[in-house]
Amino acid sequence: MKIGKLDRRITIQRATLTVNDYGERAETWTTLATVWAEVNFRPGSGSETIESDQVFAVQRVRFVIRYSSTVSDLKPSDRVSYNGQLYQIEAVQEIGREEGLRLVTTSTGE
Numbered sequence: 001m002k003i004g005k006l007d008r009r010i011t012i013q014r015a016t017l018t019v020n021d022y023g024e025r026a027e028t029w030t031t032l033a034t035v036w037a038e039v040n041f042r043p044g045s046g047s048e049t050i051e052s053d054q055v056f057a058v059q060r061v062r063f064v065i066r067y068s069s070t071v072s073d074l075k076p077s078d079r080v081s082y083n084g085q086l087y088q089i090e091a092v093q094e095i096g097r098e099e100g101l102r103l104v105t106t107s108t109g110e
Contacts, residue, residue, distance in 0.1 A: 001064065001066075003066075005064070006038050008037050008038070009082075010034070010035060010039075010063060010065070010082045011033070011080070011082070012031070012032045012035065012079075013029040013030065013081055014032045014077075015027050015077060015078075032070070032071070033070045033071055036066070037063045037082075038063070038064040040061065040062040040063075041059065042060045042061065042062065058107070060104070060106055061087055061106075062102055062103065062104055062105070063080055063082070063087075063102070064100055066099075066100055066101075067094070067095075067100050067101055071101060072098075074101065076088075076089050076091065079105075080105055085107055086107070087105035088105060088107075089104070089105050090104045090106055091103075092104075
């Protein structure tokens with residue numbers, strides 16, 4: 001992993017359950033970490049999907065970040081925020097021996 005390629009700032013978010021003013025449980029997203037990352041948009045990996053009679057563009061993006069104790073427990077239920085767009089994590093892959101993490105994500109054009 002080349003540290004010089006980690007030139008983009010991303011925010012990793014985790015869903016947490018809170019109680020709203022009415023005593024109901026509500027899911028909110030909190031910041032787990034803000035880290036430097038390498039961003040790889042996969043050419044030709046875009047597609048479209050239809051949900052509720054609406055067409056959404058889907059783009060696969062890989063983020064490479066440094067390994068740390070803060071991000072060591074990332075899971076697919078977390079998400080990445082980058083450049084005003086949200087990316088759902090599909091897989092977390094370790095690079096080397098606790099050297100870095102590759103986050104395989106999907107962005108929907110919602």
